[in-house]
Amino acid sequence: MKPPLKTSQKYVRLAEHLRRSSQDSLTLTYEEMEGILHAPFPSSARKHRAWWSNSVQGHSQASAWLNERWQVASVQPGSVTFQRNNSNDADSCFRANGQQSSRSP
Structure with a gap:
C-alpha cells in the first residue's frame, strides 16, 4: 500500500471531517469548509477549478x-x-490521478 501523503496542517480539519462522514457523496459550501478549517481559503480556491484537482502534484491540499x-x-x-472512493484497492485513488502505485503490477 502506498504511504499517505503529508497533509498540510491547514487542511487537516477538512481531512478529519471527510473521514468522519458516513455519506458517500458530500457537498460543502466554501463557507462551511472555511468554518471547518477555521480559516479562509486562498482566493485561487474560489477562482480556479484547478485548485480542486485530484492530483497532489502542485496541489498539496x-x-x-x-x-x-x-x-x-x-x-x-x-x-x-466530494465523492468517496469505495474501491477495495487502497492505491486506486492515486493511480486514477496520475500517482504511482507502490504495489507490483
Whole structure:
C-alpha cells in the first residue's frame, strides 16, 4: 500500500471531517469548509477549478481528501462535491490521478 501523503496542517480539519462522514457523496459550501478549517481559503480556491484537482502534484491540499479516499467530483460556484472512493484497492485513488502505485503490477 502506498504511504499517505503529508497533509498540510491547514487542511487537516477538512481531512478529519471527510473521514468522519458516513455519506458517500458530500457537498460543502466554501463557507462551511472555511468554518471547518477555521480559516479562509486562498482566493485561487474560489477562482480556479484547478485548485480542486485530484492530483497532489502542485496541489498539496489534495492530500487532505485523497488520503481519506475521497475525490472532488465537481466544483460549482460556491460549493464543492466530494465523492468517496469505495474501491477495495487502497492505491486506486492515486493511480486514477496520475500517482504511482507502490504495489507490483
